[in-house]
Amino acid sequence: MTSPLESPEDLLPSTARALLHRVATAQAEGRSPSLVGAVSREGRLVWSGSRSCVDGHAPDADTQFRVGSITKVFTAVLVMRLRDEGLVDLSDPLEKHLPGTGVGEVTLAQLLGHSAGLGAETPAPWWERTPGSSRPGLSDVLGEEPFVHPAGQVHHYSNPGYTLLGSLVEAVRGVSWEQALRTEVLEPLGLSRTSYQPVAPHAGGWAVHPWADAMMPEPSEDLGLMAPAGQLWSTAADLCRFGWFLAEGDDRVLPAGTVAEMRRPAAPGDPRDREAAYGLGLQIAMGEGGTLFGHTGSLPGFVACLWVSAEQGLSAVAVANATSGPKVGAVAAELLRTVAEAEPRIPRPWRPLPEVDQELLALTGPWYWGTYSYGLRLLPERGVALEPLRGGGRASRFRALPDGGWIGLDGYYQGEPLRVVRREDGSVSHLDLASFAFTREPYGPRDAVPGGVDEGGWRGL
Template sequence: MLQTTEFALLRRVAVEQAERRAPSLVAGVVRGQDLLWTGARGAVDGATPTVDTQYRIGSITKTFIAVLVMRLRDEGRLDLNDALDKHVGGTSFGHLTVAQLLSHTGGLTSESPGAWWERAPGDDWAALKDSMSGEQALHRAGERFHYSNVGYGALGQLIAELRGADWQSALGEEVLAPLGMTRTDPHPVAPHAQGWAVHPYADVLLPEPAPHAGAMAPAGQLWSTITDLARWLRFLAGDTGDVLHPDTVAEMRAPAAVEDGDAWTSGYGLGLQTFRDSGRRLTGHGGSMPGFLASVVVDPATTTGSVVLTNSTAGVGVSTLGVDLLKLVDDYEPALPAEWLPQESVDPGLLALTGEWFWGPTPFVLRLLPDGWLDLRPTAGGGRASRFRPTGAGTWVGLDGYYAGETLRLHHHADGAPSHLDLATFVFTRTPYDPAAPIPGGLDLGTWPIH
């Protein structure tokens, strides 16, 4: 990148580390396939930390758990509307759905009963399950967003039940190895940072423990590096390899709940946090464990993202810093749009469908996208616009907007010519209220001389 951009990034990191008294802080910026920039301040074992230095990443672990659950969904092993009881029995909250646990909308308490789980050796699943009672259901299921670490402990057990192996083994085999993430582990592997608590009124440090969290480990156990998390940012932006279909990751990014009400700057999807900032739609996750803070955030539209890792219990604004780094790169060196290229070949039948269609008297435009996808939207102004992915001969499924999940069907006349489109019972025709199409309610042709 330009020297001015790199200096602006390094200065932002240096100010954060100095003013917030971080023992060490390391950051990286990605775009597309590239780790564009890294910077570090402070020291780990007397040396500047590198892109290979492990830090504990706390709740970023939840994003990996969510991917394992979504893989099970895509394989048909579970449905997101399944009650937990269908797969993991004996809990006091077995009525909650998998989707509610993923999106923190089940109403469960945030922390497990007993000792502060982040600083204490964790119990096994049986002990955690027995410690939970109906009193830990704080809100009606689906009523509101309420962050729950316990819910992710249950999801870790769900993965173990359906895979027949612990979630760490499933993660290594199904996600980390295919993505080449060789430095993401449930326990620290040198070189790694020691976690510290910084005294609030003196420049001295207290070491923090890092025990295994047991059944709560799916909520925040993992350690990782700038290099590995740069690959994870690419994954969250859509470069998913063979681990998940990009559409599934897009589904995970969509907000299932809003955290801050009418302001809607922060929400939560299926295991991913989502943010709105200055017209950008960002996704990622923050993490904190005693001695550590972490942040990953990416703009899927530009694939620009950032990773921030530090070994301080509190006080370092890693989430704000991460967004600032991303914005600096996009402001100083905005991403160029991908080159437009003509399609090499198209289906003549699909090409013939493009152009103007009418829903009643309202004109829409149908455009042909690559791979036989369609885009249908009003000719002017806002309205019900969606993209559609082909699902069979003459059928497409909506991917976004009002028609997400709905089926678009093409109907033909007896001679084989296109007749009309049927979209969730709405009939689209080539002319307004075409009398040759099955318009519900019929047409009074005496009052509208269509032909």
Template sequence: MIDTPYEDADLLPATRRALLHRLATGQSEGRAPSMVGAVMRDGHLVWSSGRGELPGGARSEDVQYRIGSITKTFVAVLVMRLRDEGLLKLEDRLGTYLDTPAGGDATVAQLLSHTSGLAAEARGPWWERTDGALRPELGDLFGDRPQLHTPGRLHHYSNPGYALLGALVERLRGESWYAVLRREVLEPLGMDRTTLAPVAPHTDGWAVHPWADVLLPEPAVDTGRMAPAGQLWSTAADLCRFAAFLLNGDERVLAARTIAEMRTPEGGPKDQGWTTGYGLGLQVVQRDGRTLVGHMGTMPGFVAMLLASPRDGLAGVALANRTSCFEAGGVAADLLTTVADLEPRIPAPWRPLTEAKDEHLELTGPWYWGAAPFSLRLEAGGALELSPLGAGGRAARFRPEADGTWTGLDGYYAGETLTAVRSTAGGRVTHLDLGTFVFTREPYEAGAPVPGGVDAEGWRAAEAGSGAGAGAGAGGGAEGMPEETAPVR
């Protein structure tokens, strides 16, 4: 029995007690032979503990569990590395690079985001409990109906889709996907306990009888061609290292900019108060006002969950060795939010810019889209932040480009171009063009190139008794309209 928190933790005693209570509750109510939990904060493992039967003498954060579909996120990182190197484009058809009997019409991005339309599972028998030697070839992955939906039409989770992505990596690198993963990702990130097959100390997988507290061992097979969909084994410590990478990137593996792209959701279902989506190899969850990114993994005998919060610099990990122990997902999320709520992140100290270009400072201050007020601020990192000043309105951040334009980083304007338009005479900024939306220094500024023009008479007050601004007098007009009621337009 192991129930001692990680000895190097720098969390408060009350926080450690709350974390241990949540883990213990999850293991007990989930009827898991064992469960391990861990918390990463600002790049460091700050807490880990285990409940139940673990290999004797092993530290909770160092015990291997099978992590199932979290494997997909690792494969997605390999694909994004190929993209960043210019070896493929996300909009390319898979068939451009891989001779496959199904899935060739889907783009790489559609396979990454589970919008390829491929079937959810490989053809029988149940691949997660069947030795992969039965399907070494791509043609053996698919049944009679491999393509269920038009590519790009909707989100439909596909395990064979990630087997194809693993084969894509092998085709472009010329060696096994796992060899590439170890050299290009695991070794740079220091994840030496993440492996293709179990390495001691590790747990065994179990099924728990639904109506009795008895166990049945689950097989731990090599899934062969399907391995990129769920083969890997890992530890709480290694997954915390991976979580730190998913929040901050690592120039040796993927830049932060690419990681942020992976975290952008393509779509997904809503269920039981959890709003979920799927980016490029990452699940994205809205929970308790936070955006969490990561992945869940299930294999016979195992359930794993990794969730990270970019806003808080935190991640929660939960690993259990029981089939369908879905309590692990809630445990990982609650470990994260417990620390976030009890020990909220202390903001970094404000510091002034060390460099600011005059042409960038010129853009700051109030702007108006029509009559709606906005502010534009220059951030410490050199980005512009557009914020509505009234109720509603679209906010976004923009990064500077070499040609003098700005590119939207998030929200409605993600990927859109912001251009500061200058007069030909004095070079003064006359207005902003944001994807055809014109922002001016004054509300519907006279003489500005506002689409549709600005009335030559300008702003005016409503005449007494007219329809515009009517409501004078206690009765509000001949119809007795209440004074606060706006006319219907």
């Protein structure tokens, strides 16, 4: 994880008051026993606030709440670690690593992005409010008819799908999902207040009567096999720290490139909401204020949300101990937006590259695909970016490969190879990008232009 270059200052009093007002309004209007909000910048907690129905007893950013489906993001991180280690491939069918489920034709990528076609819930009874021991096997989680859509054709949120991913982790690692999570993610990232079971201080879960100001305690069940879909307890401070990891990566857990891959849409969201999508374990919201990623969560007695803006270096969390009422997703988004608008991120200082490869430097500047003009510039760690110089076009960044050449990181050329093609004398002929030839001149007569160049050359009317 990249350390902040400079310690962010605390927020201005006017910004802090606006954040507290939003949390107080959400707690009052949502009729939640308590609600905690927090914001971090560049990985450092810069504000937290809370409201409670018990005077003098408000929880803080170190109080645990159950975070429900935010657990899925942690499970996705474990699966991506397996992929990065070469133990699985996201295109692998589940059957390859976890045989005998009856749904083994679905791929790991489809499970991560909720496009495997599996049902949203387990067979009755309601799994969130009953002991996990009542579903001792995966057949009890999936039921007799696990599919509600053809695999790979539609986004359909599936809790059982993440149970399968948790079981996959256990099968490949040879340890429990809980142990893998603790040793591979929680401990390296310093998330000491995130745990399988609650650890004091923690909030109690409540149901608030929909038509009266009355409360009833909710049960807190060990979800058993369903734990990878929603078991975890965490704090606003820990979730903010986790948000920084999702923005920047941490080589002890997942590098920046892999968390960036998780943040890219892998499956469309609700077709009625064109600003929503789903990545590899992450919800994505796209709006005028930029792209947010994170996840919401709920279990009886609790609701939670984590939103992150990589552009602003901000994470925002809202957690409450009520089954329904407070709209924590909107609260977290507004906390983040309030800080971004009132105190926008100060850009990091420009710094030159630590070293410049002269051979790479000679490749920079204009290149032409047909008559389209592009500019090639250097990036850190021998990467390059190819961008149109005028009008619209296909811009992409490329990561250097160990054996030479590059691979596309984003845009149209994501995953496509870029290489330098040289003449017999060693001079550069052109760049080959997914079969497209980029030359130093537009249709130069001696250049390697597919289809050749008209002998008459350029001419007027």
